[in-house]
Amino acid sequence: ACGTDEEDTTEGTEDTTDTTDTEEGTDTETEAADFKAGMVTDIGGVDDKSFNQSAWEGLVAFGEDNGLSKGSGIDYVQSANDADYLPNLNRLVQQDYNLVFGIGYLLAEAVSEVAGQNPDTNFAIVDSVVEGDNVASITFQEHQGSFLVGVAAALKTESNKVGFVGGVEGDLIKKFEAGFEAGVKSVDPSIEVVSQYADSFGAPDKGKAIAASMYNSGVDVIYHASGGTGNGVFAQAKDIKNADPDAYVWVIGVDRDQHEEGVIGDTNVTLTSMVKRVDIAVQSVSQQALDGEFPGGEVLAFGIAEDGVGVAQTNEEAYTAEINDAVEEWKQKILGGEVEVPATDDELAAYLESL
Amino acid sequence: MFSNRMFNILVPIISVVLGLIAGAIIMLGFGYNPFQGYLALIDGAFGNAYFFGETIRQVTPYILTGLAVAFAFRAGLFNIGAEGQVIVGWLAAVWIGTTIEAPMIVHLPLALFAAALAGGMWGFVPGLLKAKLGVHEVIITIMMNYIALYLTNHLIRNVLTDTKDTTDRVVESAALSSEWLMTLTSYSRLHWGILVALVAAVFMWFLLEKTTAGYELRSVGYNRHASEYAGMKVGKNIILAMVISGGFAGLAGAMEGLGTFGYMPTHSAFTNIGFDGIAVALLGGNAALGTVIAAFLFGTLKIGALNMPTGAGVPAELVEIVIALIIFFVASSYIIRWALLRLKKEGK
Amino acid sequence: MLDVLQSIIPIALFYSAPLIFTALGGVFSERSGVVNIGLEGLMVMGAFVGIVFNLAFVDVLGAATPWVSVLVAMVVSAVFSSIHAVASVSFRADQVVSGVAINFLALGLGVFLTKQWYGKGQTDMVSRPFYSTDIPFLADIPIIGPLLFQKIYLTSYIAIIAAIVAWYVLYKTPFGLRLRSVGEHPMAADTNGINVYTMRYIAVIISGALGGLGGSVFALTIALNFSQSTIVGQGFMSLAAVIFGKWHPLGAMGAALFFGFAQSLSVIGAGVPFLADVPKIYLTIAPYLLTILALAGFIGRAEAPKANGQPYIKGSR
């Protein structure tokens, strides 16, 4: 490949263009030489700054622990569209991978099918549940993390109005929404939560329009769970901030720390992010598989307790100690079982009732 | 030596070869090995039974959307709306496939029919507006695409399921998938839909070339005024063309819903099956046989491309570039003909 | 009511601006008789170049970065569009086919090169996008000021000015008269000594520049990075605006603004009292439904330039 390494930004990211020598490099001399773990991304790709990237970072970290590198022992395949999931999974199976991850709930059906046909290969699905003795289902308690950023939003808001921007409506994104609203209301039931969906994870124009309309109507903190649509939310927040450096607008990122997206001049509009540690989950499941303890047939729910979800603290100026303390406090309540965070509309209604 | 017929066969072949050569040059330019790249592509499309099955599986909807676009073209209409028609056809097929119980001999045809009908309805609206009010079909079909996307998502979440992201699986009696085909191709998702697609191609050829209805459609496509003069109902033919075109695209949706997937997820973006159909149709010269061949080429390239990153380290997008160049060369067939004529003259 | 307008208008304007630029490009091309389905691809190219250039030169150019970026995007897209010109003017290609090729090629190249240069499927976010500003003086006018001139992207106004300029060029200058004659009756133009091929080349290249402008403005105001899903359908919406606007620059601008307003209304609908009870799905599809209704109801038949889509072959009849 031609030297494009200078773009190699984030710590764990492999130089993915480093490809020509991977072909010859199949005869590696590592201890785990005959263990191979691969992953199939959804259409995002391993550089989506979101959970595909995070998953890959986890796999890379696992590789580093065990002397594996891309092309020899670990690898990924990116899907160009929905119909590619199955062939991509199969591709890895046929290349004798021992463990194959399907990253994203969109791959659930495909994983279920391939797993049924290939009982000798281990599979893991992220963000969904697939039955089967050779499948580990990795789920996250996003509602717990969302609850915590909800607490942060409630403490940060001055207008007593916060917003939620979702991608496409569905069970998964509902967890974010319900958890967030529960968190906000737990701090102060009088705070209004407006939420709106963009009907797309890839429509920054709609994201920006929704954010503009929310900020315009007095919302000052927006939590987005909308993939690329969120770009528009950041764009709008930064634009307001640019026009008026004193403007009080915040964005809460999702899946990974979106601090970088919030940078504008010397300040940052990213209050915090609900971080989903797909890397930790992937790394831990891979390690278990290598160690012969693959949790096949189990549904793993990575939550606060497993460090599977968390709250980013990068923006020290905005994410104050006071907020941090409160978040920490609620975190303990969740860990202690005092608070059962709702994950659906019904649960949310019941939870709000109980407040 | 070079008869007209020879030209018609030679020009697309030369276009494909030129496109591949251009792709090879790009690969060389970026430091990849073009032989490895194309080997990986061929391997990824035909390397074993599984990949072969997947290739055919991908070809299936392409044939149908290609036919959809081609059919409309022949009647003088540009159907950018195949995409939306695919989506509503998919939903209709899955709807019937999940909610009804019936023996396969009834259920499967019914589900297919529902898909064709839904796609047809989606083509009917722009057809009607074009025929009655002269509204340009291009805008309407573009708008109908978005409506299809959002409306089906809404229906999946609120009507077919209780706020779920995917529908249930279609029951056995409505499924195109076949255990036999799957085991034959080491569990690819090859399904019987390819037969549906081929039958559709024959149907289109027969309808257009052999029947009075086809004569009318072609006549209207070439010259509306003369057709009206000759006693044909121009409006009716425009609507009919859009409905049949939409029906083909709707069937493409059924291929996904009853075959490849067996269910329908909510879509956060277009499937692109319909948009790719435009390229397939144009590559195939808007003729039935040509469309089938073009769909094979397209499906091969698309599925083969998936193997290029792991097989040879070449980004799969390279294939998009190759496809674009092939389309470009096909479009520029005039210059290829011209060059061939020059060659022929010099040869003499 | 004023409140509602105040939230609708800025959204409509930033949403419309990229569509206006691109649709104007479409008007130039199609007025000269070259159908341009490739607008989507031209926008993709513009978005790609705009972002890449911005990322690469932000340290050198400072505050001027976004402006220089869109200029570079215009130039590169103009060059890129000459492929369409060569095919459809010189090679007598089917213009629809060639336009489809442009769409595939732009996306393929954009994503391929992004992977080559950044080693991933999407670029970083630019640190110097376009920001909205208050327009001096105009912003202080009561009522209209806050409505139209505060917190507005300059690019939105440039788009509107561009539409007026395009109208002026097409309808008031010799160049415009010649360009339109070539799209209506190329042989008549030819017998009057106008070089049909040159005119069409120029028109297609202008459409490339404007499409590139539209794409880069979209990327630098809204998406802030480039990936394969940055431009998804905006080019087709622009094409719709060209036809909706009856191939007239001001009409195309009006259509693009209409899309912007409809989209904006659909987004803010949930917060507007009289729309609050409308089920969400209706709001979501409203922009598209409204367009269809508008066309069916009172816009009706539009006449394309007569020679649109036909390659001109000297000496044939």
Next chain:
Amino acid sequence: MLDIRKEFPGIVANDNINLQVKKGEIHALLGENGAGKSTLMNVLFGLYQPEKGEIRVKGKKVKITDPNVANELGIGMVHQHFMLVDTFTVTQNIILGSEPRRYGTIDIKKAEKDVSELSDRYGLRVDPKAKIRDISVGMQQRVEILKTLYRGADVLILDEPTAVLTPQEIKELIGIMKSLVKQGISIILITHKLKEIMEVCDRCTVIRKGEGIDTVNVSETNVDDLASLMVGREISFTTEKTPAEPKQSVLNIHELKVLDARGVEMVKGLNLEVKAGEIVGIAGVDGNGQSELIEAITGLRKTESGKVLLNDKEITNLTPRKVTEAGVSHIPQDRHKFGLVLDFPIGENMVLQTYYQKPYAKNGILSFNKIYDHAKNLIKEYDVRTPNVFTKARALSGGNQQKAIIAREVDRSPDLIIAAQPTRGLDVGAIEFIHKKLIEERDKGRAVLLISFELDEIMNVSDRIAVMFDGNIVANVKPEETNEQELGLLMAGSRKEKVGGE
């Protein structure tokens, strides 16, 4: 022009042609359809490059590589098919390509003034601000002439200028030509109408099958000589025909009112009868409702009120298909727009209305053997010159396209044949053939309705003439009892006493 040769793929369109035009003369160029007249003129105008030969202007050898060069040399051409952008105004069309400017903008004021001055100088009387699509064909032609004058042409080529004009317009055009010549402009006139040549031309060059035959002084020749020079054989002009024997009434129109596309009433309570075995000619200036009348009879346009009866059965507002099935054939005025699907093979064009009937189709399936056999027969019978039945209609010459249409329409053995300008733009040979066919059909007992702007044709072919003016039949006359003068006046709307006398 000396020894010009021009080839097209597979055909020599011009060979060994010499043409010399003197200053201030009107020089006719005569030849059959496809003889190569237009091609020769296109060579002169720079649209085609000749393979051989040379062109001299005022004694100097020149190379005319494109129309700009021709314009600079003072050569202007009015094409057979008008080169006008019909969404533009008269002025815009005239200045296109050499626009007067002010600050980079078109100085439209100055342009309009120039145009009206120029038009006044030559007595052309055009409205500089009118849109081309709104003005008559005759006006459009004047715009074409103005275009060349605006560019300072002193040699003017007119390619079949009179084919599309009404008698009045032709008269005016001849006047215009004469005044142009007086001002020192030379004119090359292409026409198939020998009478016109005799009337205005000084000399005449004849081309036959691409070859130059001769140049003669018009004053030393006559119509018959010219004709035989052109075709290479003797030719008769007055169409032989026996007196008509009208029988039962076939077409009956009562108080018909029809609106045009803009909603203006164009046919205003018209009454007309055509009997079996007679040819009724409708004389009239274009735009007096003829097109709307035909469209209403054939079902292409809805009527406002009134009745159309065919063989005593009402066919008012039936669909075109039903009208055709009832026994009406229609040779349309615009053969490219209505008469043919140019991209269909000529064979398939032969069954444009009957493709769904036996034997061409059974149960909705076409029988191509039958269709092409039928086409072959027609092509032979009507002498349509085409390489074969699979050739696209587009590739046939205008005359042969028209023959194909006539073959198709006549062969259906209809009760009523509507022939709208059936000979427009055709050469004498083809015209003779078509007129013969129409009369033959009449003699077989069919009713023929002939619409033509050519008085010659109306006078020669009709058994009865109905003069149409302002949406009404204003006079019914017999060709033997009238003359062109009188008809011309009637067509212009002067209601003569004769009407009452009828």
